[in-house]
Amino acid sequence: MSNIRLVENVKKTISELKENNQKFIFIVPNATLVSAEVQEIYRNAYTLHKNGFKVHMLLETKDDEKPFYVDSEMLELPHTSMDKSNLMIDPQDFLIIPEVLTNVMERVKSLPCTKVLFLASIDYALHSLIPGVNFRDFDINSVIVNNKNVETTARSIFGEYNFYEYRVGIPEYFSTKNLKRPVISFVSRNSNDITKVVKSFYLKYPHFRSFMFEDLSNLSRKQFAEKLKKNFAAVWIDRISSFGTFPLECMKSGVIPIGVVPEIYQDYIRDNSGFWCNNTFDLPDQIAKALSLYLEDVPMTELYDTMNEIQSEYTEEASEKSIIDLYKNLVSNKLVLIENYLNNIEKETNEQNEGK
Amino acid sequence: MKENNLLTFLLPINEFNYNVLNHLKIFLESYSPQSDKSELLVVSTSTIISELQKLGILPEITQYVENNETDVNSYQKQINLAVSKVKTRYFVPVEFDDELHLRYVEIGKRYIESNEEVSVWVPIHINVFNNNGTIERSQLFNDPIWNRTLTQENEIGKFSNEILQSFSAVNLSGCIIKTDDFIELGGFKTKFELTFMYEYLLRATHNNKIVEALPKTMYVHFVKRQGSYHENLLATLTQEEIGNLYAFAKKEFYFTEDRDYK
Numbered sequence: 015m016s017n018i019r020l021v022e023n024v025k026k027t028i029s030e031l032k033e034n035n036q037k038f039i040f041i042v043p044n045a046t047l048v049s050a051e052v053q054e055i056y057r058n059a060y061t062l063h064k065n066g067f068k069v070h071m072l073l074e075t076k077d078d079e080k081p082f083y084v085d086s087e088m089l090e091l092p093h094t095s096m097d098k099s100n101l102m103i104d105p106q107d108f109l110i111i112p113e114v115l116t117n118v119m120e121r122v123k124s125l126p127c128t129k130v131l132f133l134a135s136i137d138y139a140l141h142s143l144i145p146g147v148n149f150r151d152f153d154i155n156s157v158i159v160n161n162k163n164v165e166t167t168a169r170s171i172f173g174e175y176n177f178y179e180y181r182v183g184i185p186e187y188f189s190t191k192n193l194k195r196p197v198i199s200f201v202s203r204n205s206n207d208i209t210k211v212v213k214s215f216y217l218k219y220p221h222f223r224s225f226m227f228e229d230l231s232n233l234s235r236k237q238f239a240e241k242l243k244k245n246f247a248a249v250w251i252d253r254i255s256s257f258g259t260f261p262l263e264c265m266k267s268g269v270i271p272i273g274v275v276p277e278i279y280q281d282y283i284r285d286n287s288g289f290w291c292n293n294t295f296d297l298p299d300q301i302a303k304a305l306s307l308y309l310e311d312v313p314m315t316e317l318y319d320t321m322n323e324i325q326s327e328y329t330e331e332a333s334e335k336s337i338i339d340l341y342k343n344l345v346s347n348k349l350v351l352i353e354n355y356l357n358n359i360e361k362e363t364n365e366q367n368e369g370k
Numbered sequence: 371m372k373e374n375n376l377l378t379f380l381l382p383i384n385e386f387n388y389n390v391l392n393h394l395k396i397f398l399e400s401y402s403p404q405s406d407k408s409e410l411l412v413v414s415t416s417t418i419i420s421e422l423q424k425l426g427i428l429p430e431i432t433q434y435v436e437n438n439e440t441d442v443n444s445y446q447k448q449i450n451l452a453v454s455k456v457k458t459r460y461f462v463p464v465e466f467d468d469e470l471h472l473r474y475v476e477i478g479k480r481y482i483e484s485n486e487e488v489s490v491w492v493p494i495h496i497n498v499f500n501n502n503g504t505i506e507r508s509q510l511f512n513d514p515i516w517n518r519t520l521t522q523e524n525e526i527g528k529f530s531n532e533i534l535q536s537f538s539a540v541n542l543s544g545c546i547i548k549t550d551d552f553i554e555l556g557g558f559k560t561k562f563e564l565t566f567m568y569e570y571l572l573r574a575t576h577n578n579k580i581v582e583a584l585p586k587t588m589y590v591h592f593v594k595r596q597g598s599y600h601e602n603l604l605a606t607l608t609q610e611e612i613g614n615l616y617a618f619a620k621k622e623f624y625f626t627e628d629r630d631y632k
Contacts, residue, residue, distance in 0.1 A: 193484050195527060196516050196585040224513040226526070309494065309587045311477050 017363045023105070024356045030106040031349050037068045037107045038341060040132075041096070043114050044074040048083045048232055050259055051112060051134035054160065056081075056088040058110070058132075058180070061337040063091055072096050074115065083234040085185075103127050108344060110158070113139035119152035128348055131157045131175075136167055136278065137254035148172055156344065161257040163279055176347065180340045182259055183333020184325060188239045190268030194246035196308060198301060199230045199269070201260050202251040207294060211249065215298035222305060243267040247304045251294060253277055261288060262328050265321035270314075272300050286320040376479055377460040377546060378409035379470075382448035384599060386418045391427075393467035393592070398427065400590075404475040405429050411461075413452040415442050443599050446558035446566050453557060456549050465543050467598070469590040478546050481584050489579035490571065491546040492529065493588035500595060511591065512540055515583040529581040534572050538616055542567035544589030551579055556626040563603055564612065565619040572623035 030036060040059045045052050056071075063069045071093045073080065078095045094101060096118070103109065107127040111119055113135060122129060131154050133139060143149075149157070149172060156176040159165045165177045202208045212227050228245060230238055242248065242263065250260045250273035261282055264271040271288035274297065283290055289300040307314060379401065383390065401410065412419065412428065413435040422428055435455050441447040449463050460482060464470070471477060481491055495511040514520050516527055520537055524530055534540070555573055558566045575581055594601045607615075622629065 193481065197526070221510055224510070224515075224517045226516065226518055309585065311471070311473065311586045311588075 116142040181336040183330040188266040197245040199248035265325040380452040383414040400470040450557040467592040471588040489551040490581040493584040527583040531575040569619035
């Protein structure tokens with residue numbers, strides 16, 4: 015391409031960015047089970063959409079099947095299946111790709127747009143990459159994370175990238191209900207974990223045999239919120255979560271979280287924010303302790319105050335603001351890069367012309 | 371009666387001796403922290419009431435109802451008589467050898483106010499088994515209603531007539547009962563023993579009264595206290611007779627009238 019043509023194209027890209035004409039294209043992985051990461055991807059996209067940004071969802075599924083568990087208003091965003099899409103992707107656009115889709119990263123690496131990694135799980139990221147390959151091999155230099163600890167761990171493993179952090183927000187429809195049932199909800203990546211815990215619990219504490227566990231998997235987020243708030247406590251087993259939102263959803267619902275501390279430290283796990291242990295085999299004891307306190311109506315003021323304090327830091331409003339700021343920063347940083355690039359081209363062109 | 375009190379504890383006493391006094395003191399210690407938020411009504415013979423008043427162990431605000439000497443061993447008759455004197459919206463039949471949660475009234479109020487349509491709130495008991503003065507073991511009671519296998523399609527924690535047809539292990543001592551409903555339904559049946567509380571629940575649910583479980587361990591119940599009327603009664607009944615009493619309860623709940631079954 016001649017320099018003149020190149021300069022024209024670059025100027026056009028700059029103009030499009032300045033007029034907010036870029037598209038944010040979010041790739042949605044095909045997750046058959048409810049995925050918190052997919053929900054976060056949609057939340058990012060929907061927040062941008064509400065604030066006037068152009069957004070498009072590209073589905074990994076071949077048959078345009080949208081994830082049932084995402085809030086219905088988010089499913090109104092423009093969607094196409096990757097295989098059927100004839101979506102035009104321009105240099106000013108951003109392609110947001112979740113860490114599990116390295117196959118997609120390979121396919122799109124030569125596209126002229128900016129590729130951004132959406133990193134929700136370091137575990138999944140390492141699982142998806144083949145040894146010796148890093149994300150920058152797919153022309154990815156920017157990474158979106160939802161937590162400082164995730165950024166620190168990611169930086170130590172993957173090296174230096176441009177990290178952009180947003181704040182997770184728990185939707186308002188997670189609310190508390192005053193009188194709770196003596197039922198324990200549970201959420202786990204692995205159903206064997208829960209079976210193990212439940213059976214151990216009844217064996218160790220047979221006098222609690224009348225009290226049940228309720229599985230909250232495979233529900234839409236709103237249905238999940240509705241069921242969660244009815245029960246007094248919830249068990250969470252997810253060692254590989256980089257930033258699990260379930261404990262925060264519990265806290266906002268006035269439900270006591272009982273869980274195994276995940277591998278990456280979360281600052282909401284502290285004394286009096288729930289019942290925490292380091293080993294799945296210790297969970298039955300934590301459950302029994304929580305259940306005894308609940309049945310005896312022992313005031314757990316410090317616990318509920320701490321839970322309330324923590325969840326108040328993760329509001330939808332604060333989250334949405336941080337999401338908008340993140341993507342605006344992506345745009346402004348890209349603009350700086352391209353403008354510098356343009357200056358360099360123009361300088362080079364002038365030098366060439368002077369040389370003639 | 372204090373205008374703002376929500377419930378009255380009905381305390382039938384059918385005997386008076388050193389053992390009874392010891393148990394009564396323990397009950398009163400559990401009642402004491404909440405005595406300013408509830409009423410206490412003792413029902414017994416004039417002789418026993420007189421002795422209790424002389425000893426001065428009952429709170430000053432205690433009310434008394436005298437029953438006949440012949441009725442003293444009928445818990446049902448004592449409760450039915452006492453209820454006729456209750457001025458609060460709810461009452462709690464208790465036994466003198468049992469104990470209350472130290473915040474019974476506070477917790478009960480919270481649940482009553484959550485749904486004033488409920489006619490009977492059934493809390494979880496801690497049943498304590500005694501063997502010659504030593505606590506042998508304890509277990510929860512009234513708790514199976516929280517299990518899905520019992521309630522099936524019904525919402526857990528809610529008693530229905532259907533559920534009660536297959537689940538009779540419910541003890542109404544220490545339960546919160548709406549006074550007006552109890553009187554309207556005819557109170558406890560006195561013509562048969564042992565299963566009169568179960569029969570009342572069947573009758574209440576049959577008459578569309580709402581009976582709900584209260585998920586807190588609010589009442590410690592002393593089971594098979596040596597020398598108690600209940601213990602002596604059980605010793606005289608065969609398993610077949612006990613079975614017949616449950617079967618009888620399942621037939622009689624259709625009637626408000628207290629009918630002879632023998």
